[in-house]
Amino acid sequence: MTDLAPLRALLDHHVVGHDEVKTALLLALITREHIYVEGPPGTAKTRLAEVAAKGSDLDFFFYQLHRDTRLAELVGDIVLERRRVKTEPTDPAGSGEAERIHQRIEPGGLLTAEVAVLDDISRAPGEALNVLLRILNERRFGAEPIPLMAAIATGNPMDDEYYNEPLDPANLDRFALQLRVTGLIQSGAEDARLLIDRFAAGSVVEQPEPEPVTDRTTLDSLNRRMYEVRIGPAVRAALLDVLRTLVLEFECNETNSLLTDRTFLVKAVKILRGTALLAGRDTVELADLAALSWMTTFRVPPEAHEALPRVIGRVSRQVRAV
Amino acid sequence: MAPPAPDRRVADLAAAFVELRTALGRTLIGQDDAATGLTLALLAEQHAYLEGPPGCGKSALAAALAALSGARTHTLVFHRDIRETDLLGDVLLSRHRHRGHERLRRELIPGPLLQAEIALLEDLPRSPGEALGPLLRILAERHALGQPLPLESAVATGPLEQVEAPIDPLEPGQLDRFAVQLRLTGLLTGGLFDEAAVLLEREAARVPPRSADPSAADSAGAPAAATAAPRSAVISTGTPNRLEPGERRSGSRRRRGGPSSELGNRQPGEPRGAFSPRSAVMSTTTRNAAQRAAAALRIEPRTIDAYHRLLDRLRQRSADNSASGDRLMSDRSFSSAALRLVRAHAFLRGAPAAAPRDLGAIRYMVAHRLPEEVQADFDHILEELLGDPPKVTMTETGAQMPGAQSQGDDDSDGAAAASPASDSWIDDKADLPAPPTLFGKPPAPAQVDPLLRALVGRIERGRIDPDTDPGGQPRGYRPLRDLDELIDADVIEALLFAEGRLPGAPRTFERKRRSAGGAVAVLRDISASMAGRLTVWSSQVVLGILRVAARRRMRVGYVEFHHRALPHEVGGRLLHRSYSRLAEQAGQAKAVGQTNYEAPLRTALEGLRGGSGRNRHIVLLTDGLPIIGDTTVRRERQLAHRLGVALHTVFLGNGDCPPVLDDISLETAGLRFCGRPTAGGGLRLEER
Structure with a gap:
């Protein structure tokens, strides 16, 4: 652990x-x-x-x-900064002063x-x-x-x-x-x-404060250790096969799915590494691919999400056989 | 105006942009087309609009362009509540004493966006159109607050016009400000698995981010380098540059290399192999000199001829596909901008003048200007026009290979005979990514359009005007009504108000939302008599309704019926938002059995009964008299009336329209249509 x-x-x-x-x-x-x-x-x-x-x-x-909900509620207060600046005497009738007002967010x-x-x-x-x-x-x-x-x-x-x-x-x-x-x-x-x-x-105090x-x-x-976890060609090939299955067999596309490159080619690698690390390993194994179903829940049609464990199992067997 | 540059110098300038193109292509795997389009945009000093599904690297590509080009950049993320001061700059409030009273004047001081050479406009369509108007005009005029802008290119990104995104799509007029329009596809959804494998490998080799900056681990978060090289000169842009005969360069510089990759021909001393888009590959001086040189490039007369023919062809084809909706071939884009892109294309491949095949640059302009079918076919149209499949690509970049021997060909079209180079920087034969259509089906052809328009009008009635809603888009100003609204008030007026200097109350945003919701159930007759063309037409009608429903986020129900009602439920509900699934279903209907109105109407009304609110519709598509069940559907009509559901009826076919359909529509304030097949195989639609 x-x-x-x-x-x-x-x-x-x-x-x-x-x-x-x-x-x-x-x-x-x-x-x-x-x-x-x-x-x-x-x-x-x-x-x-x-x-x-x-x-x-x-x-x-x-x-x-x-x-x-407004942005300011989440990111901090909107503040106005006022700074006195010199004015050009544009108005001959009177002396002038000017302020520059800058709006920013106090983080x-x-x-x-x-x-x-x-x-x-x-x-x-x-x-x-x-x-x-x-x-x-x-x-x-x-x-x-x-x-x-x-x-x-x-x-x-x-x-x-x-x-x-x-x-x-x-x-x-x-x-x-x-x-x-x-x-x-x-x-x-x-x-x-x-x-x-x-x-x-009755021994539990409701909602105790976690320490x-x-x-x-x-x-x-x-x-940092997560990035040291190795992810070998076999797992990469299996990941790609799973994704290919989602696209070709389950017809996941831009209108019915969120099969984005960012998530499934970049972030998936991190998730797999993290899964291996949580399991106390320094190499990603095929079993870790199960974590993919935590990424597909709302990204692919329900039937594809439900079928994912089956697909992963099939792909893993094929990859092992090679 | 550039002084006539020596050839070698021009070659260096072109090489810098080729380098930029290569580095861009390396930053984002599998998006070469977009990389080329962006490079051309910067070289031609045109604005670009990048559109694509989430997570395909739009922002990363735009940020990389900014960083690699060494331009002074400002990034602006658009959102619902963006304000004038975010776009333009700070407010200068000046007070003048004038004959005993005080005069307040409010001016804007140019902000960072107005000082940028490259402006990155992220998620542009997320702001309400009202906020964008002034900004887009400034971008087009390149002139603001009384002074010319240093702006070279604005690169905007936007989501794909997706069924569920709560955005107002940009109008064609707004999009037209962006000469270059690129549509990106994801590697996975685009089926580019080899490229995906390369990206995976790269990610697997990723090491922890050096700093505590976690964004470095996110490909889509590649930040723009904010470093600004001091600008040497302000160039005024936006007008077509005159051809300067003095700047014409001799053909001797131009040479044709073999099909070797320009990657292998890098000049010594140039940065190589870096994935990091953070270091610029050119200086501002180089960039601006290249832009001037490209703008001054000569265009061969036969290129102009070919361009006229191309425009004719595109107009012709677009007219054939007029059903695809708002498309625009504006004078602004297709005169000045297009020709600058064509020149940039020629410049980039090291040619002394723009040849007909440089018209290939036009393909980076068409994403929103031509019907989708025509876009997909653009390369083919151009090839046909040039009379010869222009398989040859840009390997003759003399700029890249000063050592290579000139082949002495004067006619760059003659280069068509050269063997194609797979890895050259512009792959003329690469297909445009297939334009995504809603639900992956082609849009409804013209025949059913009048019907759809009328139906859509009815379905949308009452929701064209958005409702006032504190969570909605700011659509204008109104007086402050209570102090809670101060947070939404005009900042300066609120300030003056707080100081007791404002005679009235400050203005505050009037926020409105288009109320999403409502429901529409489509009842479609699939009895045996509907076989053949009628099936196709009714499928198109169903798809059209689904598309409207999806855009308005209405729940939909779909019931096919013959002697029985066959509802397509999802999760046990008739009404849901699984638009794609229904669209698929609608495409598969088979005609069988006899007609029964009662059962489907009852099913639909039961489904609609549970919901609340107005805007509930049923569309009944049929071709015949009801034979089975209660043929007068008396109870259903009453129920519909009570529930306030509008029953629209569409009768298809040659026979007489059953009077019961009229009764149904009249009693429930629904529309009545009938569609008659014509001799020509079309369908004539009219209101009954």
Whole structure:
């Protein structure tokens, strides 16, 4: 296990179940990718994000998005700077003075945080999210780099019961990792029993404050180690075969999918390396390709996403056979 | 105006731009076409618009151009709330005492964008059209706040006109400001798996970013170098440069190399092999000298002839494909800009004058100016016109190979006989990427257009005017109504207001949104009599409606019916937003069985009943009398009336339109259409 074992333990301590989301959160912190978790209300989405952020002792920014969200609410205050400048005596009738007024943003919120939790991101209008998500992508605001490591966004399902609009595809693409959660009780999972037992025991104080169990130094060193993880030609070939299958067999294209080069050729490599590192390895193995399904959740048509484990299995067998 | 430069000097200038092109191509794997287009744009001092799906490297390419060219750059990310001061500069507020009262004057001081040589305009269409108007005019005029701009090229990026993006697509008039228009395709979705493998390999070898700057690990985040070389001279641009006979260069410089890669012919001392787009490959002096030299290049008379013929051909073909909508061949673009690009093309390959095949540069202009079919066919049209498949490419860049021997050919078209070079910098035979069409199907041909237009008008009625919404796009100003709105007020007026110097309240943005939503259900008769052409037509109608619904984010339902209703549900719901899936379905319909109106209407109304709000429609496409079920559909009509659902009916075919269709439409304020096959095999549509 890696240096992140304490953080994982902390997540387990605070939230029952949701194994995949927990792993993906750790992966996001190591690879410094953003993560989007979608699920119905009350499924510990926000709680998980919060525990992960606080447990890693990072500067933390939490924002609940709403339908009138403005840029200033996320990036800090808009300030006006006024500077007296000399005027040219354009008006012969009187003495003049002039001020130069410059509008700028006093960095705050997202611009100074290391981890940002963007709650209910799907409630904000798509038009408003654009610049926010570009900041996430480029990790700079204007010319200034920002310290952000990972943004964790949550959202409700895109059904009609919830007053939100599907995220714009370009915006959704900023989140390398995408997961869908269902409630433990709703889905009748094993863990549901555990969850109820825990509260029935009465020994748990609801919503205790998580203590930091890891820190930026650890995460930085993990991030450097991630780049040392080898990803050999076999895994690369398998990855490409999986993608080829999605395009050719499942007919993923520009209108029905977000099979973007940025995500699947650049970020996928990082995610695979991170997955291997989380498993305590220094080489990516074919088994790590399973992590791809955390990238396809909302990027390919549902049937292709569901078929992905099968495709990965088939491709892996073929690659092994060669 | 450039002094007549010695040949060697001109060769160096061209070489610098070839180097730029090569370095761009290396920055972004598999996007050679775009790299060439951008290089030509900068050389010809034209603006460029890059369009493509997310994550295909638009921004990275634009940023690389800026960094490699050494130009003073300003990047501006467009978003909903962009303001005048972001675009133009700071406000200078001056106060003058004048006969006992104070006079306030507000001026703009040119900001960084107006001082840039290359302006990167990211996500341009994300701003409301109102905000873009003044900026785009400035870009075109290259003159602002009373002074000429140092601007050489503005490179804008924008998302593909995608079904779900909440943007107003740029109008053709706005797009026309960008002479070069490029459409990028992703490697994966474009099927370029070999290139994808190269990119994967490169990523697998990636080492941790040196600094704490995490963006270095993101290919799409390649930042522009903000270093600005001091500018030697301000050139005024935007007008077609006169040909200066004195600047004509002799043909002796021009030589034709073998099919070798120019990569192998790099001159000593030039930077090589660097992936990092952060170091410039040319100085501002070189860049500007090359631009002047390219602009002054002679155009051979036969090139002009060929150009006229090309325009004729394009006009002709575009007229044939008029159904594809707003296309524009403006005088502005196809006179000055086009010819500068043609000159740049010739300059880049080291030719002394623009030959007919330099018209190939026009292909970088067509993405939004010609119907998609014509774009896809552009290379073919040009080849045909030149009478000879111009397989030869730019390997004769004399500029690149000062040592190579001149072959003494005067006729550059004669070079067509030379063997094609696969890795030359301009691959004339490379196909334009297939233009994406919505749902991967060709747009509906002209026959069903009137019907679609009428339907669309009805479906969109009430939502053409956007609703006031605090989360929407700023569409103008209105007086401040309450203090909470101060955050959205005009900054300067808010300031004066706070100081008690403003007589009234400050103006604040009036924000509006097009209300998304509403629902439309399409009921399509697939009974046996619909076989043949009628099936094709009704498929086109369905696709057209789906396209409109997708753009307006309306939920759609699709029910095929014969004696039974066959709803195509997704996730157990009739109404959903899986447009592509329905489009696919609509293309596969087979005609079978008899006609029943009752069942599909009931199904659709049940589906629509759950929803709320106005703007709910049903479109019934049929060719015959109902035989099965309640043929008067009395209950369904009543239900539709009660729910406020508009029932539009379209009757296709030669027979008499069943009166029940009229009743249905009249009772529910729906449209009535009928379509009759014509002798010529077309379809004549009229309102009943």
